[in-house]
Amino acid sequence: MLHYEIQAEIWVYPGKGGWHFVTLPAEFATRIKAAMAGLARPWGSLGVTAAIGKTRWSTSLFPDKASGSLLLPIKASVRQREGLNAGDTPALTIEVEL
DSSP, X not given: OEEEEEEOOEEEOSXXXXXXXXXXXXXXXXXXXXXXXXXXXXXXXXXXXXXXXXXXXXXXXXXXXXXXXXXXXXXXXXXXXXTOOTTOOOEEEEEEOO
């Protein structure tokens, strides 16, 4: 299992739906993409477990053409439990099972 601890800002996708994301720092995205080469799901998504504070959830990372990095969606239930809003910069953990 790969384990990454990062800190990144939550932002809101400007389109319909109000999706909230974190863009992974480039160095972590590069490591994760290399470790998971050939394991991508539809749309290039990569299955991971994420955690912020005491909240853990199964999710996917998605490639972002604009930044060349990976995006982590932050579900509304996670944001509510952890008291987070767009603009906050939480510490988060990403775990990848190979």
